[in-house]
Amino acid sequence: MIIYTPLPIELILEGSDDFSPEYKEVEKDGYKLLVEPYSFNEGKVVRLISSNPQEYLKPELQPGEIIKLS
Amino acid sequence: MSMYSRRKSPVRRPKNPTAPSPQTGQETESLKNIEKLGQVNIPQMDSNLHCISIVGQIEGHLVLPPQNKTTKYEHIIPQLVAVEQNPNIEGLMIILNTVGGDVEAGLAIAELIDSLSKPTVSLVLGGGHSIGVPIAVGADHSIIAHTATMTIHPLRLTGLVVGVPQTYEYLDKMQDRVINFVTRHSAVSEEEFRKLMFSTGQLARDIGTVLVGEDAVNKGLIDSIGGLGEANAKLNEMLNGNPTPPGGEIQ
Numbered sequence: 482m483i484i485y486t487p488l489p490i491e492l493i494l495e496g497s498d499d500f501s502p503e504y505k506e507v508e509k510d511g512y513k514l515l516v517e518p519y520s521f522n523e524g525k526v527v528r529l530i531s532s533n534p535q536e537y538l539k540p541e542l543q544p545g546e547i548i549k550l551s
Numbered sequence: 552m553s554m555y556s557r558r559k560s561p562v563r564r565p566k567n568p569t570a571p572s573p574q575t576g577q578e579t580e581s582l583k584n585i586e587k588l589g590q591v592n593i594p595q596m597d598s599n600l601h602c603i604s605i606v607g608q609i610e611g612h613l614v615l616p617p618q619n620k621t622t623k624y625e626h627i628i629p630q631l632v633a634v635e636q637n638p639n640i641e642g643l644m645i646i647l648n649t650v651g652g653d654v655e656a657g658l659a660i661a662e663l664i665d666s667l668s669k670p671t672v673s674l675v676l677g678g679g680h681s682i683g684v685p686i687a688v689g690a691d692h693s694i695i696a697h698t699a700t701m702t703i704h705p706l707r708l709t710g711l712v713v714g715v716p717q718t719y720e721y722l723d724k725m726q727d728r729v730i731n732f733v734t735r736h737s738a739v740s741e742e743e744f745r746k747l748m749f750s751t752g753q754l755a756r757d758i759g760t761v762l763v764g765e766d767a768v769n770k771g772l773i774d775s776i777g778g779l780g781e782a783n784a785k786l787n788e789m790l791n792g793n794p795t796p797p798g799g800e801i802q
Contacts (some may be wrong), residue, residue: 482612483725485681486651486755487702493608496616520689528625534633540602544623 611653704759
């Protein structure tokens with residue numbers, strides 16, 4: 482993998498040693514999502530797992546959105 | 552009691568008492584907006600254009616640590632497929648403020664933007680550096696703001712010692728992919744682009760060139776100078792049937 486950027490690589494990779502996010506796969510309203518636990522009963526969307534491209538346009542499923550789990 | 556009079560009766564039991572009334576629904580929506588965006592009212596309208604912003608680092612096969620703002624290709628790519636398929640979307644605006652990122656992911660996005668059959672306009676604001684350059688020129692028409700910059704510099708594996716000739720060869724090949732894409736989709740010649748890439752005396756830590764607004768247009772990299780209004784006008788012009796050759800105009 483080559484990162485092509487004017488930024489120094491140290492800046493980009495800073496903290497990558499102790500960066501180990503824990504993702505969880507959940508079903509929410511029929512969508513399969515990979516979420517990062519955010520707080521109790523809440524998760525941050527990391528990615529949507531779907532073969533329907535139209536679902537990727539939904540604002541509530543964008544990466545970074547906070548969703549209620551269960 | 553007839554059906555008619557029953558329906559007209561003033562007291563109606565709601566079908567679903569737990570469902571929020573439209574008003575409370577609106578209130579929670581406004582509350583959410585305040586929390587997320589710091590503003591109350593977001594006027595709702597259906598647009599025939601779709602806007603994708605490419606910000607921060609373009610994340611490739613490696614998840615970057617959280618201090619990076621990233622654009623995730625696994626989400627942008629299906630979005631572009633959706634834009635191509637959705638009959639309600641007639642044009643695409645790509646807003647760039649990126650510091651570059653993964654070569655493969657950046658080129659993948661650039662190729663998809665280029666091969667999209669609907670009109671596309673890219674707008675470089677702030678910065679469209681490194682791998683942001685192919686994404687910007689991949690659109691049918693590219694626009695750069697007066698103050699926006701684009702850094703053009705060679706590809707390298709930072710932190711690794713280039714020890715064997717094969718590594719050179721590999722990096723050269725990767726670099727050629729970027730150069731080929733850019734020269735195929737903009738008016739800049741390969742020779743000129745390489746000259747920009749390897750020029751010295753502009754960057755403190757690197758070789759390369761920083762093109763500010765008009766410079767990028769003069770070099771033929773970007774089609775025109777402007778902002779949001781110009782980008783929107785251009786898209787509308789393209790939608791209304793005015794001919795613009797795909798892949799940028801050759802000047």
